[in-house]
Each structure stands twice: as structure tokens, then as C-alpha cells.
Amino acid sequence: MRPQGSPTIRDVAKHAGVSVATVSHVLQGKSSLHAAATVERVRRSAEELSYRPNRTAQNLARRQTRTLGVVVETMTTGRFTANAFCVEVLDGILDFAGEADYQVKIVSLKCNDSQTVAQCVDNGSMDAAALIAPNSDGALVAWAQTAALPIVLVGSLPDGIDIPRVDVDDEAAILNAVRWLTELGHRHIGIITGPPTQWSAVRRENAYARALASAGLEAIASLRYAGDYTYASGQAGAAELMTADPRPTAIICGNDGVAVGALEALHRLHIRVPDEVSILGFDDHDVARWCRPQLTTIRQPFHEMGVKAAELLITAIEGGPVLRKEPIIFPGVLVRRRSTAPPPGLSAPRGARRGGSVP
Amino acid sequence: MRPQGSPTIRDVAKHAGVSVATVSHVLQGKSSLHAAATVERVRRSAEELSYRPNRTAQNLARRQTRTLGVVVETMTTGRFTANAFCVEVLDGILDFAGEADYQVKIVSLKCNDSQTVAQCVDNGSMDAAALIAPNSDGALVAWAQTAALPIVLVGSLPDGIDIPRVDVDDEAAILNAVRWLTELGHRHIGIITGPPTQWSAVRRENAYARALASAGLEAIASLRYAGDYTYASGQAGAAELMTADPRPTAIICGNDGVAVGALEALHRLHIRVPDEVSILGFDDHDVARWCRPQLTTIRQPFHEMGVKAAELLITAIEGGPVLRKEPIIFPGVLVRRRSTAPPPGLSAPRGARRGGSVP
């Protein structure tokens, strides 16, 4: 709120010698309703007093805030930034919201109980909210299903929970990636998963299992490491997977940070990437191009997803069609770089593809 | 704003059979003023109707919004996230604000003219604002000097502009780093600067020049590349500096992203780091540990700076002492990793230090 001394609409009205209604009209650009001289006088008065409408008062009178909430759960990671995903989606939201003259408010949920959620989100301080990759088992998702204001979730959700959302088709992407790996000749493909509360992690793992199956391979328990999307879990995971028998010749990582951690662990073990082990990232974060070898990874259009979420929300606020339950899905694209290659002993992908019973 | 149907304080009052004043009191925790039975009744009514106070109305009545603005200029970078600095500072602000029950609103300034600034920031929708590393020549800084609401700037400013701020002592850090480099024996130290509108970049460069002078070295124009804090400028800069004569044996980079770009360019040129050229980063971003070789860099306590900024702002809002003009300075610390070493031909730092007139 501005300091007490700020001029109000009454001051402007008095200064211009008109009513507050007139000032309000003029300043809202409904100047066609008024005499040119009046409009001019009001404009000048506002200018001279350097009047600026109090947004809080406008909001109350208009029964809308023109602000979007961006809700992230920070209790797990501790940090908002821990997730590059969040930041890029936020950027997209900021872009679209800015164009549409909406403000954005960040809600950083430290504890995900229904009390807190209601207090922080459903308190009339925002017209709609985007939930960024919430844990699928928390109060936030539960609340969202019955929320009275428009909600869009950015990320994945278990089947059966229907909240309007925008997501990336990571299943197809993983399927694609695994197929490519098997075509290169890989038969022992490991995975370092994300945390089970992040539904995207679950879906990716499921897709991995299905891809394996459709390539006639079986999922081996010792080829799976339960990570949590952190660099550290990448390090630990890769180190552990290297002790498995059979040892994986390729590892699918939960995200690029995990992949870089894996790279580091393998480097310390003097295991060469991609000659001995292929590494596949996820996200196509800056680091994917900055690390060595550069990561083969799956690019997700985070920014666009944010833009879309904001667009959906603003459309809903402004009386557009009701938000659809069917998610809006963006494709993930496999970006082939240096961290993947045929497994040791095989060099030509073509040869490998028809190789039959390579062990 | 919440949908029309939401219960208001009047509904609760009616339901509990008391006045709205009583409901207001009780729900604000001033229950000591009331009979236990009344308190109980009000609580239950609020619960049953799942009433939640409308924050906009509270804000207007209380003449405060309990929200902090975080203002970033995005016209240069296009993206909020382009700057890791911003995100980590934001995290710190979010942390402190959350504890203090303040909300935070992001203002992403696409054009930095005084109109836009006033409209977006000084519109009564926030009680105070943190300006994150604004360009020193823009309307935002000009506005901040006369702003009616509490302002804290996070970052650097030219001398003579007095806005309360929190900053890092990058001058001392650079001085320190250059001294260390000269002690290692480096005599030709290049620099890839940041953009001149970012005052931190100017200050770092000045510190670099002074450190050179105090080591008895002269600044050579061909050893300076005008970058802009991007990866691309790191690539281009390093490539260009390698054509200089004399060729630098060490390069100070504007930030870690720039340093990684430099690493990449040198890699392509088959110039080894740190054997032939030492690279010094700035920030200690994740990538500094993720790239190869790991970067020697200067760590900045971004998160703490954000926390401090929020603390100052909230103190000011709540009637604490007026914000001091003297900046609050955090130290930057030199983190020595693998990207720096003595220049070619010199191996022992000790020997180099007293080496006298090494060319």
C-alpha cells in the first residue's frame, strides 16, 4: 500500500472540478463518454498530482485482482530454484501475464496441509492459479480438485485425477529414446528414477518398463536406482548401477542434473561415456550443452508450457469457455548429442538393429 | 478474487449471531477480548462455512498489502531466468517473506520507462519492493531514488546514487583473485566483461584494473573483451583473446556461464585449461562444479542477500528504523578448483611469487 499522503481519486476530482465518477471513467479510457475539455482537464489534474489509482481499491470494487498465482511446493527441495523446470515455466507465465496486464504472485508452499493451502492460495488475492509440478499425494492436488477459482496444473498427475493441466508427453519421449537405445544395440538399460511423489517420475519409469518389454527385454531390479532428481542422486545412482551384474551399458536419468551427477561418478570410476556407458538426460537444461560429453536428452518446452498455462488461466478468468479436463500435451523431443553411442563391441546402429539375440 | 458465492464476514456474523466486528476480532486472534463461548461460536461458524477472509478487503481496510514486490528488468535478457542471480535472490526473499507471512509479487519490467515503472511498481499493490540488479542507467533506478515506498536494491550502483541496498564486495573478491593469479606467476591476465549497464560489471573491471596496477602490470586493451554475461560471449571472447599478442595465460570471466563458454571455445581450439590458460568464473553457480575442469570462481551469497533484502524491507514496513543509505555488503569468497594453475613454464606458486621480472 502506498503511503498515506498519496492523492486519491477524490483529490483528482476536486482538483479538476468534476465528480469521482467522471475521473474514474476518464482514467479507464472510457473518454468517449465525456466532453473533450473534461477529459483533458481530468488528465491534466491526474498528471499534476501524479495520481495513480490504488490497485487494491480497484480490485475490491471490481471483484477481481488481475493477478495470477504461481504455486510451488518447496518443502521437499527447500528451494524454489532447485527445480529449473519451475523457473522456466514461471518465465513463460510472466511473459504472457505481462502482455495481458496481469500481475503474478508466487506462493511458495512450505507445508502442504490443507489449512496452509487454503490460506495461501484461496484467499482472494489471486484470480486463478498455476500449480507447478505438485507432489501427487499432497493436499495441494486434493484442494485443486474442488477449488473455486480456475486452476491449471503444469506437470503430471496419476490417472483418475482430473485437473485441467498442461504437460509434456514424456512417455512417448521415453519410449522413443529407449527404442533408439535398443536399436543402437543396448540390452541392459538402467534407470535412475525421480521421487515417487513426482508423478512425472513414475510415468517415465512406467514408460521405460513398457519400452523395454516391447523390445523383448525384461526389467531387472538391479538396474533401477531410486533417485530424487538431484545431482547427488545421479552420482550415487551411477556408482551403484556400475556394481550391478549385468552392468548397464546405458542409463536413463531423471533429469539433466542427475545425468551430470552420473557423468561425474563415471568419470571418477574411469568409465568412459559414451564408449562404455551411454547416458541419457531429461529436460535439455543449459547444462546439457555445457557439460562434457554434451548430453543426449529430451527437451521439454517449459517456457511454452508456462505461456499456455497463463493463457488458459486468463481466458478462464475473463469468462472464456470452462477449462477442459483433458490435458494439453506438448511433445518432448529427443536431442541427440555426445553422451550416447552403441554399447561396447557394437559400432554400427544398423547392424545392431537386426542383431537378433545379442546377449 | 474469489467467486461471487464465497461467504463473507457478514455471513459468518449472521450464522454465529454476532456482529461483524466480533467476527473480525476473533478471527484476528484478539479472542482475549471476548467471552470464550462467543469465540467458540465464531470459530465454528467460520469453519462450517469454510470462511476465509478476503485479503483484498483486508488490505484496503488496513492500508497495507503484506506483499513484497520483486522487480527485475527483463528487457535486456528477455528472460527472468537468464540470470541465476535473480532466481537465487528470489529464493531468499521467498524464504524470509514466507516466515513473516508476507506474499511476494514478481514485477517483470519489459520496458524501463518511468511510466511503466510507476504503473507496475507504485500502484499500491505492494508495501515495499526489492529491485534485483537493475541497469544503472534506467528509469527504475531514477524512480527508486524518490520512491514513496521502502525500496532495497540488490546489486551494485555507481557512486553517488544512494539507495538502500545489499551487495557483495566483488571488488575485494576480484582484487583477491587477481592477486592470487599474479602470485601464481600470471602476467597477462585477460578479462571478459559484463555489460556496462550492469554496474557490477563496471566495478569488477575497475577492480581488475587496479589489481593489475598494484601488481605492477599494465592493462592491455587487447586483453579485454566486452561481453554481456552470456555463454555466447564467453565463447566469442575466449576465442578472440586467444588471438591477442601477448596471449593471456589467464582469463577472468564475468560469471560462470561466461566461463563455461570460454572453456568450450578453448576446448575447440585444443588449448588446455588450466595448463595453458587459467579460467576464473564468478558466482559459483551449480555449473561451476558440473563442468570440466571444475571452475575456480567467486562465490556470492545470493540466497542470504535475498533474505537480508526481505528482512530490511519488512522491518521498514513495520515501522522499524528508516532504511540506511549505507549498503550492506556481503563478502565474496574465492573458491579454488581446477580451472586455474600457474602459467605455462611455471609450476610452483611459491617460486612464481618472488620471480621478479618474469615477462
Added chain:
DNA sequence: CTGAAAGCGCTTACAG
């Protein structure tokens, strides 16, 4: 201990 009333700074039918 409780409530009637004024007020926060706007917007918006409505009447003229």
C-alpha cells in the same frame, strides 16, 4: 464483553 458506524479508495448502475 459487544455492536453500530465510519472509513479504506475505488467502480458502476442509475437518474438526470
Added chain:
DNA sequence: CTGAAAGCGCTTACAG
């Protein structure tokens, strides 16, 4: 073309 008045949903002296 313009203005008086009600209202948005709260808070807060103030009186009782």
C-alpha cells in the same frame, strides 16, 4: 455528458 449514491468486504476507534 455528468454526478450522487450504493457497494466491494473488511477493520477499527468509539460508545455502551
